[in-house]
Amino acid sequence: xxxxxxxxxxxxxxxxxxxxxxxxxxxxxxxxxxxxxxxxxxxxxxxxxxxxxxxxxxxxxxxxxxxxxxxxxxxxxxxxxxxxxxxxxxxxxxxxxxxxxxxxxxxxxxxxxx
Amino acid sequence: xxxxxxxxxxxxxxxxxxxxxxxxxxxxxxxxxxxxxxxxxxxxxxxxxxxxxxxxxxxxxxxxxxxxxxxxxxxxxxxxxxxxxxxxxxxxxxxxxxxxxxxxxxxxxxxxxxx
Numbered sequence: 227x228x229x230x231x232x233x234x235x236x237x238x239x240x241x242x243x244x245x246x247x248x249x250x251x252x253x254x255x256x257x258x259x260x261x262x263x264x265x266x267x268x269x270x271x272x273x274x275x276x277x278x279x280x281x282x283x284x285x286x287x288x289x290x291x292x293x294x295x296x297x298x299x300x301x302x303x304x305x306x307x308x309x310x311x312x313x314x315x316x317x318x319x320x321x322x323x324x325x326x327x328x329x330x331x332x333x334x335x336x337x338x339x340x
Numbered sequence: 341x342x343x344x345x346x347x348x349x350x351x352x353x354x355x356x357x358x359x360x361x362x363x364x365x366x367x368x369x370x371x372x373x374x375x376x377x378x379x380x381x382x383x384x385x386x387x388x389x390x391x392x393x394x395x396x397x398x399x400x401x402x403x404x405x406x407x408x409x410x411x412x413x414x415x416x417x418x419x420x421x422x423x424x425x426x427x428x429x430x431x432x433x434x435x436x437x438x439x440x441x442x443x444x445x446x447x448x449x450x451x452x453x454x455x
Contacts, residue, residue, distance in 0.1 A: 258441055269446030270383070272444070277441070324437060324438055326395075327388060327398055328375075329385065
């Protein structure tokens with residue numbers, strides 16, 4: 227079955243440093259991945275997505291890298307700020323029968339130290 | 341603010357009881373999704389509705405059911421509640437469904453505590 231997992235449960239970084247959050251997936255047929263940010267007491271918030279025909283996509287201060295050979299996904303946050311402190315999830319989107327769903331990884335807690 | 345609203349914000353009930361969680365999607369969105377977030381299971385997809393019809397189903401228990409009404413709001417019904425049903429329940433919405441990468445917008449969640 228599908229599974230999306232994360233390597234590290236907690237990541238601590240200094241303010242201003244770059245953060246890298248990793249994610250492994252097992253379904254080689256997966257073709258669409260999304261990173262979500264979840265702040266305490268809130269629902270997940272879309273950060274950036276990438277399709278399997280790409281290996282890199284950039285947003286504002288964020289970059290997602292996709293390595294299909296080793297089924298690995300990473301989220302890079304440049305110049306990490308205190309407001310980036312949250313739990314980050316990678317998710318795989320799949321479609322079937324006219325519907326779709328997200329399969330989430332276990333999450334990584336990012337802590338930004340001042 | 342995602343534009344998705346969920347009520348109530350908190351719900352405390354006893355084992356064996358039944359509760360109803362409500363979700364209003366963003367204006368114009370036709371798809372509604374329900375997810376459960378618990379400490380041991382993480383974020384798990386339960387069910388999707390599109391324009392009133394069930395379109396995708398995850399590991400939703402038989403004790404749980406959902407529906408989407410003509411005004412597009414959705415309700416998740418949880419019955420014969422057990423302690424393990426204590427979790428955050430999120431609703432998300434998107435404009436459409438099918439093989440298109442519509443973004444899902446999540447509501448603030450309902451925290452259910454079963455005592």
